[in-house]
Amino acid sequence: MVEKAKYIWLDGKFIPWAEAQVHIMTHALHYGLGVFEGIRAYHCQDGRTAIFRLKEHIRRLFDSGHVMQLDIPYSRSSIEEVCCDLLRRNGQESGYLRPLVFVGEGVMGLHPQDNPIRVAIISWVWGAYLGEEGLKKGIRAKISSFTRHHVNVMMTKSKTTANYVNSILAKREATFLGFDEALMLDTDGYVAEASGENIFIVSDGVLRTPPLTSVLPGITRSSILTLAQDLGVQVREDLFSRDELYLADEAFLTGTAAEVTPIREVDGRVIGPGKPGPITLKLQTAFFDVVLGRDPRYQNWLAYI
Ligand code: PMP
Secondary structure, eight states: OOOOOSEEEETTEEEEGGGOOOOTTOHHHHHOOEEEOOEEEEEOTTSOEEEETHHHHHHHHHHHHHHTTOOOSSOHHHHHHHHHHHHHHHTOSSEEEEEEEEEOSSOOSSOOTTOOEEEEEEEEOOOOTTOHHHHHHOEEEEEOSSOOOOTTTTOSSSOBTTHHHHHHHHHHHHHHTTOSEEEEEOTTSSEEEESSSEEEEEETTEEEEOOGGGSOOOHHHHHHHHHHHHTTOEEEEOOOOHHHHHTOSEEEEEETTTEEEEEEEETTEEOTTSSOOHHHHHHHHHHHHHHTTOOGGGGGGEEEO
């Protein structure tokens, strides 16, 4: 269960958590048209709270709205300000922020016309998404029997709520079979991403991740690519197959919720030595140094509240 916070911001107002309700005729509840973000705030070493890459997340929220033709009735800067204000009002030193834009009640049917575009921002405290142990020792993953979205079916540059039914099917299947996470192939059969994370492998010292064609442009993914380049690691954005993944020296997932989580096994095949490899550990350490404000070079990625 999510621990309730004091306030939720809904349609321009901070209201008590319990009062943030929607009507059953809310269009998005029936047909799934909404876009959202997931953002983390960290309690930094100097005692301040910083939201990681807030501007980039809000930019992606508006990009998602643009792709899905949801006209968000606020400015980007006002949404950024609400994110900071919400954490302050909820007294959360660290936490997870969830901006959600959805089609409200009005007409029914598949052409929502002038139904209101509603906006909520919620914050709650969330630990390691794939577990503390997963973060340290690596997780066991399974290639899903479900395929990732075709770019001309759901489009993958928008973080659309309905897209996540595909993720739920994959995650539920993997979890039911005793795995920690589902890895999804694109419609051509190449490795795309996990149910809610981007994927990286290391082969012969080269860090590889699939190009953005059929995956969400992850903000952690982009941060890791920059950190890797700055650390002198050779990086390549290219397609790879499931057997290239089985044969990788190292593999890991990136995402706001999952942060940098090593993969130690895929479909019963041990990856490398079966524990987080040196490049994974180097990047994981660099990532946590940045988000916790310990690396002055990346201060511009932090929005202190
Ligand atoms: N892919 C999918 C499908 C996701 O849901 C997420 C989480 N937002 C990611 C990748 C990682 O994106 P980010 O690093 O921006 O959280």
